[in-house]
Amino acid sequence: MTVEKSMMNLIINGDNFSPNVPPSTTMLDYIRDHLGLKGTKEGCGEGDCGACTILRISDGKLHAINSCLMQVGQADGGQFITVEGLAKANQNILTPIQLAIAEGGGTQCGFCTPGIVTALFALIQSDEEITEEAIHETLAGNLCRCTGYLPIIEAAKKCDRTKINFNATAPTTHSEKYQFGGQTRHAPSTLRDLLEILSSRPDAVLFSGGTDIGLRFSKGREKPDRLIDASRVKELNFIEETKDSIRIGAAVTYTAALPEIERLYPSFADIIRRIGSKQIRNLGTIGGNIGTASPIGDTLPCLIALDAKLTLFSLNGVRELAIEDFFKDYRKTSLGRGEVIHSVSIPKLASDQIFRSYKIAKRYDQDISTVIAAFRLELTGQIIKDLRIAFGGMGPVPARSPTTEKFLENQVWNEDSLVTAGDKIADDFSPISDHRGTSEYRLTLATNLLQKFFWDISAPNTNSDLFKS
Amino acid sequence: MKPTSTIIGAVHQQPNHDSALKHVSGEAAYIDDLPAPRDLQEAVLVLSPHPHARIVSINYSKALIMPGVSGVVTADDIRGKNDIAPVFSGEPLLAETLVEYAGQPIAAVSADTYDQALAASKKIEIEFEVLRPVLSIEEAWKKKSFTFDPLEITFGRPLEAIAEAPKVLEGDISCGGQDHFYLETQISMAVPGEDQDLTVYSSTQHPTEAQKGISRVLDIPQHCVLIEVRRMGGAFGGKESQSTIIAALSALLARKVKKPVKLRLRRDQDMLMTGKRHDFLVKYQVGFSQNGRILGLVVDLAMRSGNVADLSSGVLTRAMSHVDNAYFLENALIRGWPCKTNTVSNTAFRGFGGPQGMLAIETVLEHIAVELQKDIGAVRAANWYKKTIRNTTPYKQVVKDNILPDLVAELSQKADLIQRQREIDEFNN
Numbered sequence: 001m002t003v004e005k006s007m008m009n010l011i012i013n014g015d016n017f018s019p020n021v022p023p024s025t026t027m028l029d030y031i032r033d034h035l036g037l038k039g040t041k042e043g044c045g046e047g048d049c050g051a052c053t054i055l056r057i058s059d060g061k062l063h064a065i066n067s068c069l070m071q072v073g074q075a076d077g078g079q080f081i082t083v084e085g086l087a088k089a090n091q092n093i094l095t096p097i098q099l100a101i102a103e104g105g106g107t108q109c110g111f112c113t114p115g116i117v118t119a120l121f122a123l124i125q126s127d128e129e130i131t132e133e134a135i136h137e138t139l140a141g142n143l144c145r146c147t148g149y150l151p152i153i154e155a156a157k158k159c160d161r162t163k164i165n166f167n168a169t170a171p172t173t174h175s176e177k178y179q180f181g182g183q184t185r186h187a188p189s190t191l192r193d194l195l196e197i198l199s200s201r202p203d204a205v206l207f208s209g210g211t212d213i214g215l216r217f218s219k220g221r222e223k224p225d226r227l228i229d230a231s232r233v234k235e236l237n238f239i240e241e242t243k244d245s246i247r248i249g250a251a252v253t254y255t256a257a258l259p260e261i262e263r264l265y266p267s268f269a270d271i272i273r274r275i276g277s278k279q280i281r282n283l284g285t286i287g288g289n290i291g292t293a294s295p296i297g298d299t300l301p302c303l304i305a306l307d308a309k310l311t312l313f314s315l316n317g318v319r320e321l322a323i324e325d326f327f328k329d330y331r332k333t334s335l336g337r338g339e340v341i342h343s344v345s346i347p348k349l350a351s352d353q354i355f356r357s358y359k360i361a362k363r364y365d366q367d368i369s370t371v372i373a374a375f376r377l378e379l380t381g382q383i384i385k386d387l388r389i390a391f392g393g394m395g396p397v398p399a400r401s402p403t404t405e406k407f408l409e410n411q412v413w414n415e416d417s418l419v420t421a422g423d424k425i426a427d428d429f430s431p432i433s434d435h436r437g438t439s440e441y442r443l444t445l446a447t448n449l450l451q452k453f454f455w456d457i458s459a460p461n462t463n464s465d466l467f468k469s
Numbered sequence: 470m471k472p473t474s475t476i477i478g479a480v481h482q483q484p485n486h487d488s489a490l491k492h493v494s495g496e497a498a499y500i501d502d503l504p505a506p507r508d509l510q511e512a513v514l515v516l517s518p519h520p521h522a523r524i525v526s527i528n529y530s531k532a533l534i535m536p537g538v539s540g541v542v543t544a545d546d547i548r549g550k551n552d553i554a555p556v557f558s559g560e561p562l563l564a565e566t567l568v569e570y571a572g573q574p575i576a577a578v579s580a581d582t583y584d585q586a587l588a589a590s591k592k593i594e595i596e597f598e599v600l601r602p603v604l605s606i607e608e609a610w611k612k613k614s615f616t617f618d619p620l621e622i623t624f625g626r627p628l629e630a631i632a633e634a635p636k637v638l639e640g641d642i643s644c645g646g647q648d649h650f651y652l653e654t655q656i657s658m659a660v661p662g663e664d665q666d667l668t669v670y671s672s673t674q675h676p677t678e679a680q681k682g683i684s685r686v687l688d689i690p691q692h693c694v695l696i697e698v699r700r701m702g703g704a705f706g707g708k709e710s711q712s713t714i715i716a717a718l719s720a721l722l723a724r725k726v727k728k729p730v731k732l733r734l735r736r737d738q739d740m741l742m743t744g745k746r747h748d749f750l751v752k753y754q755v756g757f758s759q760n761g762r763i764l765g766l767v768v769d770l771a772m773r774s775g776n777v778a779d780l781s782s783g784v785l786t787r788a789m790s791h792v793d794n795a796y797f798l799e800n801a802l803i804r805g806w807p808c809k810t811n812t813v814s815n816t817a818f819r820g821f822g823g824p825q826g827m828l829a830i831e832t833v834l835e836h837i838a839v840e841l842q843k844d845i846g847a848v849r850a851a852n853w854y855k856k857t858i859r860n861t862t863p864y865k866q867v868v869k870d871n872i873l874p875d876l877v878a879e880l881s882q883k884a885d886l887i888q889r890q891r892e893i894d895e896f897n898n
Contacts, residue, residue: 037495038495038498038501038502039494039495039496040495041499041501041652041653041702042501043652043653043654043736044736045735045736046736049652051652082495083494083495084494084495087494094490094493094494098493098494099493101489101493102485102486102489102490102492102493103485103489105483105485105486105489107486107488107489107492107493108486109651109652109653109700109701109702109703109704110486110488110489110491110492110497110700110702111499111651111652111653111702111703112652112702113492113493113497114492114493114495117493117495143650143652144652145649145650145651145652145703145705146703219735219737221583221584221587
């Protein structure tokens with residue numbers, strides 16, 4: 001075990017700080033109220049509006065994050081740039097994206113501007129090609145109510161690429177245990193330590209990215225006695241590929257997993273790109289999405305349809321479980337006391353297997369799903385040999401539709417079969433009615449998505465934009 | 470012609486926003502970014518959880534003994550008038566014995582920190598006697614429950630014209646409201662000065678209204694209240710009258726605890742307690758000719774005013790006076806119904822009723838076009854205001870300098886409208 005320090009260390013805009021605050025304090029409150037850096041704003045306090053965007057430097061790259069969702073305890077040992085730090089690193093001259101936005105009429109009320117500037121700066125400074133799509137993806141997590149975005153997008157297109165040196169230092173070590181104001185935060189580096197702490201402190205709040213639980217601290221202003229940050233555990237931070245499968249550690253962020261998922265399951269990657277925003281995906285983890293067990297967790301139906309297996313660890317040993325058996329009831333899982341998600345193993349698609357997933361929400365970006373559907377199909381000629389159908393948003397847990405699957409087994413792959421099969425979905429699900437949709441609407445969506453799947457496979461030349469939901 | 474480049478702010482120039490460089494650098498200071506005055510208190514509001522209820526009792530003794538708490542205010546602390554109505558009167562700042570929407574402020578608590586004020590706010594005990602709410606426009610309309618007297622414009626002989634028209638249609642349309650979602654939530658910081666003086670940093674579109682409201686609530690002369698507005702983080706109408714509530718509450722607390730008080734609504738409270746765009750229910754009856762010309766029209770515009778009038782009279786008037794949009798209504802009866810519901814009082818929002826009124830007439834024209842199987846463009850053109858005849862609005866203003874027919878002709882030609890329409894029709898057939 002490494003030495004426990006009783007100090008947290010941060011580098012913000014090149015300066016060292018040792019914050020003496022309760023570790024669940026949000027970075028937003030810390031940089032505004034303690035450091036007096038008022039450029040970063042609070043618009044919503046829940047990671048939706050992006051006004052609080054700051055940049056984290058890791059692996060020499062800039063990652064936009066929502067400072068309202070990140071706790072200081074999570075930031076410990078890290079290096080960050082706020083809007084004030086951009087010019088500071090550029091010999092006190094405003095950076096090209098700042099000038100382009102200012103001179104191109106990209107600000108009106110200006111309140112969203114620092115968040116937009118920082119989010120776009122990460123793109124301008126990256127190696128990514130600056131396409132219209134890349135700009136939209138970058139801005140999906142930043143709300144602007146005045147400009148209509150056009151002048152901002154134009155500014156991003158016109159702006160010169162930058163390679164500003166932020167003097168990224170070697171990562172400072174973080175404190176594995178930090179206590180302040182009656183609050184204790186553990187951030188173990190090894191799985192063994194994590195399991196030991198968890199088994200002795202089952203009441204502690206366990207999280208990894210904290211983009212869901214973080215709302216309890218940002219908006220909810222909760223100050224729990226004990227927190228366990230699992231994001232630094234080495235054994236949970238890996239991606240391993242074999243001939244037949246890919247295994248992703250529970251603490252791997254969506255952003256880190258995305259390139260691999262894109263390569264193996266492009267349709268799944270489309271869903272991941274619609275989870276929150278870049279800011280959220282840079283913090284949130286695959287394991288967190290599984291562990292939080294939301295009925296509308298976006299990755300879950302995909303993982304179920306893909307027949308993924310979970311590996312769970314506790315001090316008593318290791319066990320493997322099909323992910324579909326993991327979800328017991330609304331936000332209840334089969335995780336035992338002192339047990340954690342280690343990784344998820346996803347079988348690769350065989351050459352005769354097809355996978356598609358669809359997300360329906362009120363907005364394209366940055367929205368909670370109404371219904372998510374995922375399908376894995378195996379055809380023999382025109383006969384359905386195997387079809388796994390999974391839905392989210394249709395019940396208290398994400399789940400397969402066994403009646404529909406059974407009905408379609410050995411049926412001919414045509415529109416009639418799928419239309420008829422659509423009626424069976426109601427045998428498996430009784431969705432609730434809420435502000436995202438009525439029960440009837442959800443059932444209709446699920447039925448239509450099954451047909452959409454058919455047309456998507458059988459008439460791929462149809463303009464896919466028409467299908468964009 | 471050479472542009473005159475020496476004229477500053479000339480039409481052909483695009484000068485920067487005067488704060489643009491400060492916006493992008495993060496230096497532009499909004500109220501929450503200002504240096505805190507000594508002993509600054511943060512405030513949190515207690516809102517009604519019920520849309521309609523009688524307040525039986527309020528007990529805040531447990532809140533007062535919470536750490537850091539400097540004070541609590543309720544309607545009882547208002548020395549002046551508990552009324553912040555911008556147009557009419559009788560619109561309370563804090564609920565007295567009756568709450569009329571879920572989200573209505575009842576009390577405010579201040580403490581050294583926001584978290585302390587929040588914790589204390591949860592210790593305020595309020596006993597309610599829950600009453601039945603009126604939640605829909607339809608129900609309020611049927612009950613003739615209004616926030617002010619309904620309005621009416623009559624032009625020509627609409628009922629007779631409809632009776633004599635070759636064709637008649639009836640219909641209705643509803644349109645929803647909208648939250649302003651200014652990125653900077655409502656905020657105000659009140660700093661007591663000498664004697665009765667107060668300096669109030671308010672994120673407001675209407676400093677005079679804030680000054681008037683505070684003066685009335687605290688019963689101090691208006692000249693004692695200095696409203697300071699450097700900039701707002703968005704407003705869109707949402708900080709025209711609604712910001713007075715925030716400013717007056719911070720002032721009331723500051724006066725009571727004799728310390729500077731900042732009230733910054735967090736997003737959820739902001740969305741719950743402040744007004745939005747009015748949703749409308751529109752019913753119409755229209756008589757028209759075979760070529761789609763409107764001969765007589767009766768339109769009823771029922772708006773969700775909310776619990777009080779606020780600026781609804783202006784919004785309703787604007788909606789009614791925009792029903793003509795670009796069309797001559799020879800015979801029209803336009804009625805406005807300000808429905809009082811147990812929901813948050815709606816307020817100014819970009820367009821201020823104009824969009825809702827225009828939606829009404831465009832719906833009528835679409836309906837006629839569908840009925841006659843005619844192109845909507847042709848139906849619109851048959852009804853345009855003309856230059857010298859058919860050029861008086863229902864509110865009897867003569868439309869001058871009417872360039873609409875020329876403008877549309879030029880645009881149609883430049884946009885190749887006929888060819889495009891043909892291609893669309895071919896694609897769809």
